Amino acid sequence: MNREVILKELEKIVGKEYATNRSEDLYIYSQDPGASLPRSVDFVVMPNTTEEVQAIVKLANQEKISIVPMGGGLTLSGLIIPVKGGIVLDMKRMNQILEINQFSRYALIEAGVTTGQIISHLNENFQDLQPPIPDAPPSATVAGNMLIHGSGYLSQKYGGHGAMINGLEVVLPNGEICKLGSCAVSDYWFDRGPIPDFIGLFISAFGTMGIITKLSIQLFPKPKMRDIVFGLMNSPKDIPNVLLKITATGYAEDILLGMQDKPEWMKGYIFIMTYITGDSEEDLDRQRKTLKRIYRKTNARFMKPSEKMKNLYLEKPIFAAGAADFRKGGGFEYVGAFMPLEKIPEAYEKGADLARKYGILPTLGSRLIGGVHTVVMFFSYSFNRADPKDMENAREALHETNKLALDLGGIPWKSELDGQKLILERIDPSYKKLMKTFQNALDPNKIMNSGNWEVN
Amino acid sequence: MELNLEQDWKDIVHRCFRCGYCKFTYEFSDFNCPSYKKHRFETYSTGGRLWLIYGLISGEIPWSQGVANVLYACSTCGNCTENCRFDKFNDFLVDIIEAARAEAVINGFCPEKQKALIERIENSEMYNPYGEKNSDNEDLKKEYDLPDKAEWVYFIGCTSNYRQKNLRDATLRFLKKTNIDFTLIDEHCCCSPVMRTGQINSVKDFINYNIAQINNAGASKVITSCAGCYRTLKKDWLKFGADYDFQIYHTVELVKKLLDEGKLKFISEYNKTVTYHDPCHLGRHMDLYEIPREVYKHIPRIKFVEMKRNRENAWCCGAGGGVKIGYPEWSVEISKERLEEAKITGASVISSVCPFCKTNLSDANIKFNMNFEVIDLIEILDNIEFEISGN
Ligand SMILES: Cc1cc2nc3c(=O)[nH]c(=O)nc-3n(C[C@H](O)[C@H](O)[C@H](O)COP(=O)(O)OP(=O)(O)OC[C@H]3O[C@@H](n4cnc5c(N)ncnc54)[C@H](O)[C@@H]3O)c2cc1C
Numbered sequence: 119m120n121r122e123v124i125l126k127e128l129e130k131i132v133g134k135e136y137a138t139n140r141s142e143d144l145y146i147y148s149q150d151p152g153a154s155l156p157r158s159v160d161f162v163v164m165p166n167t168t169e170e171v172q173a174i175v176k177l178a179n180q181e182k183i184s185i186v187p188m189g190g191g192l193t194l195s196g197l198i199i200p201v202k203g204g205i206v207l208d209m210k211r212m213n214q215i216l217e218i219n220q221f222s223r224y225a226l227i228e229a230g231v232t233t234g235q236i237i238s239h240l241n242e243n244f245q246d247l248q249p250p251i252p253d254a255p256p257s258a259t260v261a262g263n264m265l266i267h268g269s270g271y272l273s274q275k276y277g278g279h280g281a282m283i284n285g286l287e288v289v290l291p292n293g294e295i296c297k298l299g300s301c302a303v304s305d306y307w308f309d310r311g312p313i314p315d316f317i318g319l320f321i322s323a324f325g326t327m328g329i330i331t332k333l334s335i336q337l338f339p340k341p342k343m344r345d346i347v348f349g350l351m352n353s354p355k356d357i358p359n360v361l362l363k364i365t366a367t368g369y370a371e372d373i374l375l376g377m378q379d380k381p382e383w384m385k386g387y388i389f390i391m392t393y394i395t396g397d398s399e400e401d402l403d404r405q406r407k408t409l410k411r412i413y414r415k416t417n418a419r420f421m422k423p424s425e426k427m428k429n430l431y432l433e434k435p436i437f438a439a440g441a442a443d444f445r446k447g448g449g450f451e452y453v454g455a456f457m458p459l460e461k462i463p464e465a466y467e468k469g470a471d472l473a474r475k476y477g478i479l480p481t482l483g484s485r486l487i488g489g490v491h492t493v494v495m496f497f498s499y500s501f502n503r504a505d506p507k508d509m510e511n512a513r514e515a516l517h518e519t520n521k522l523a524l525d526l527g528g529i530p531w532k533s534e535l536d537g538q539k540l541i542l543e544r545i546d547p548s549y550k551k552l553m554k555t556f557q558n559a560l561d562p563n564k565i566m567n568s569g570n571w572e573v574n
Numbered sequence: 575m576e577l578n579l580e581q582d583w584k585d586i587v588h589r590c591f592r593c594g595y596c597k598f599t600y601e602f603s604d605f606n607c608p609s610y611k612k613h614r615f616e617t618y619s620t621g622g623r624l625w626l627i628y629g630l631i632s633g634e635i636p637w638s639q640g641v642a643n644v645l646y647a648c649s650t651c652g653n654c655t656e657n658c659r660f661d662k663f664n665d666f667l668v669d670i671i672e673a674a675r676a677e678a679v680i681n682g683f684c685p686e687k688q689k690a691l692i693e694r695i696e697n698s699e700m701y702n703p704y705g706e707k708n709s710d711n712e713d714l715k716k717e718y719d720l721p722d723k724a725e726w727v728y729f730i731g732c733t734s735n736y737r738q739k740n741l742r743d744a745t746l747r748f749l750k751k752t753n754i755d756f757t758l759i760d761e762h763c764c765c766s767p768v769m770r771t772g773q774i775n776s777v778k779d780f781i782n783y784n785i786a787q788i789n790n791a792g793a794s795k796v797i798t799s800c801a802g803c804y805r806t807l808k809k810d811w812l813k814f815g816a817d818y819d820f821q822i823y824h825t826v827e828l829v830k831k832l833l834d835e836g837k838l839k840f841i842s843e844y845n846k847t848v849t850y851h852d853p854c855h856l857g858r859h860m861d862l863y864e865i866p867r868e869v870y871k872h873i874p875r876i877k878f879v880e881m882k883r884n885r886e887n888a889w890c891c892g893a894g895g896g897v898k899i900g901y902p903e904w905s906v907e908i909s910k911e912r913l914e915e916a917k918i919t920g921a922s923v924i925s926s927v928c929p930f931c932k933t934n935l936s937d938a939n940i941k942f943n944m945n946f947e948v949i950d951l952i953e954i955l956d957n958i959e960f961e962i963s964g965n
Pocket residue numbers: 186187188189190191192193194197198209229251252253254255257258259260261262263264265266267268269270323324325328329330331438439440442567
């Protein structure tokens with residue numbers, strides 16, 4: 119079929135106003151706010167139901183066109199820009215919050231529900247519950263975040279977001295609709311279920327295994343009070359010891375670390391923010407005292423922040439997009455890397471050197487996931503989108519940072535194409551073989567975000 | 575801080591990160607950009623528009639009718655300016671969109687329907703966007719026994735003068751009752767509709783003409799009952815280099831002043847449940863939120879209720895930015911959403927302080943059988959008894 123005929127078919131499925139190949143729309147969907155170069159898009163389609171998604175997948179299979187599912191498009195690493203052209207499937211019209219279960223504490227939502235929407239829905243209607251969401255802007259989708267195994271302010275306490283998925287409804291690459299998790303057996307979407315767990319197949323797959331249309335995510339009780347205990351460390355070397363001691367108390371809801379060369383007074387220090395929660399001032403006070411003692415004993419100085427700074431960080435989610443505006447150039451990307459705790463000091467030292475090498479002000483940070491089991495390390499680069507050389511510089515820095523993370527025993531997270539290649543170069547060959555087996559079995563026509571996780 | 579219309583905006587537009595805060599109300603409870611809510615493609619979000627504008631400036635994309643259409647499918651409501659979190663950038667989002675529209679005009683891509691605005695305004699029989707024969711307002715001066723020279727000029731505005739005459743007359747009756755020394759001029763369009771749609775070639779001539787008329791009337795104060803005129807006279811005329819000494823008031827400010835001074839007392843009751851629609855041009859564009867509310871609340875026995883999205887978060891009526899003329903169907907759909915929101919409050923009356931909002935809300939009210947009474951605040955005052963003293 120030629121393009122115009124395909125467009126007509128897509129229009130039949132979703133309605134004329136929600137399928138487009140107008141050049142202005144294709145231009146917008148051919149890029150994201152990160153440092154990736156634009157890549158071409160043939161169609162953008164916004165489905166409203168699982169059946170519409172199914173029909174689109176069947177059409178794409180028939181025509182052998184690639185489909186790229188997209189949520190907020192805020193991953194920054196170009197994951198929603200097609201590698202081989204095709205259809206960008208903007209999922210944000212599928213935005214129903216279908217159920218909030220207060221007993222089993224889960225939310226059953228459609229894949230286009232944004233993080234802004236879920237937080238506002240709970241704030242308005244279920245004040246005692248909070249969702250696991252990232253510090254990303256509110257137009258990021260919950261699904262997009264969970265599916266890249268994101269993390270957020272509840273991750274230190276409750277784990278990574280990919281693990282908080284109870285169940286999925288998926289349109290498989292062959293167009294079949296499949297339910298995964300307890301919902302496959304029961305009316306309740308409360309658990310992954312004591313059945314073979316295939317949900318992991320769809321996490322960090324970047325849409326290569328199927329399109330998620332519904333998901334159930336865990337919700338958590340909201341504490342009455344929250345505070346932050348700030349500290350400063352002179353050297354990254356102290357980080358593991360401090361974190362081991364803090365996490366052993368069981369107090370911390372979230373722990374964030376950061377290092378940046380600006381403002382001047384921060385240069386050379388690692389700052390730490392330990393979030394504590396409680397029911398009363400006494401409760402918080404007891405925790406504050408313990409943490410201050412730990413800081414003292416581990417070479418970290420307790421720091422009293424200004425109210426303004428504290429309130430900025432107490433806002434949930436944190437306004438992290440402020441970091442993206444650092445250079446006022448509209449461009450921002452970071453290598454997030456899952457790292458083992460023992461390598462974090464080196465990651466800070468080498469990460470800062472690497473940023474300086476590229477003439478970029480070092481801005482590094484990290485967040486704990488599930489205690490010290492994983493530390494996500496952020497190596498951030500903001501750039502001027504209007505300056506192609508600056509963007510190229512950022513791309514090179516990002517690439518070298520991916521290598522650094524791997525050399526240190528970490529793994530780049532939500533990685534762009536080049537990063538995926540680096541991971542695949544180092545991955546156990548039998549893992550790669552298994553991936554290929556799954557890909558061939560599920561998606562023989564290679565229509566699902568093809569070009570990502572490409573195993574030859 | 576003002577944005578230089580020639581260059582500055584081109585230097586900052588790429589700062590948009592396309593993060594999308596601007597799509598939502600402050601607490602993310604709903605979308606707040608009418609354009610994004612309607613079209614849903616990223617292209618129609620504020621960020622999408624800004625990225626298209628950057629694409630045009632950088633030469634990555636050429637001008638086309640499609641791109642122009644996206645730029646014009648925006649009611650310039652300013653919701654994005656409230657919710658974009660990037661300081662010293664957020665204030666300029668609408669200015670940037672309007673500046674890009676001016677480029678669209680220069681490049682020959684102003685949509686046909688919006689062109690009618692400039693054609694009518696520049697027509698020497700009309701000087702208004704409604705295509706009506708220009709009224710020099712001499713008949714009104716006679717009818718209301720107004721002098722040639724006065725301290726105040728009531729700048730009626732085209733919508734009140736040609737479409738919402740009851741609102742105009744209610745204002746005239748109110749001003750008469752207050753005993754202020756006022757008159758009318760042979761006004762030409764304030765130019766709001768052409769400024770909003772980037773058709774700015776002859777704007778300076780219109781401004782100069784109107785200023786000369788006001789000066790000829792010897793006025794030191796100008797009062798208007800239109801939120802659009804208010805913003806244009808007070809803000810845009812200065813942006814276009816106007817030099818004037820008179821002060822600009824909205825009628826609601828005068829009402830509030832008289833109430834504060836104890837010179838105005840409402841006597842009869844207004845036994846209805848009323849909700850207030852913030853006009854974008856008065857609220858977000860001019861930061862005037864509380865004065866109208868305080869006036870409503872002074873009216874005896876009125877039951878005043880707020881819609882969920884109010885003040886900075888108010889949903890637009892959908893008439894502004896050339897949307898009413900360019901996309902008439904969509905424009906009333908936007909108003910319909912406002913009326914649906916008003917229904918939830920239990921109000922039977924939806925009131926505002928702008929003839930353009932009144933027009934669009936009324937059109938939606940009729941089209942969708944919403945059964946509201948749509949009425950301007952000044953018309954409410956016209957319906958109740960009040961006492962004026964000491965003026
Ligand atoms: C300022 C800033 C701060 C951030 N902070 C955090 C943070 O604290 N924690 C964090 O985890 N992330 C963070 N991020 C990264 C990212 O924005 C978020 O993880 C975000 O939630 C991703 O969601 P999205 O909807 O934008 O996903 P998208 O970018 O749209 O999609 C992500 C991936 O999932 C796939 N996908 C999307 N929807 C579907 C679907 N329905 N079915 C199948 N595949 C699908 C896409 O193809 C893509 O490969 C941040 C980003 C920014 C810009």
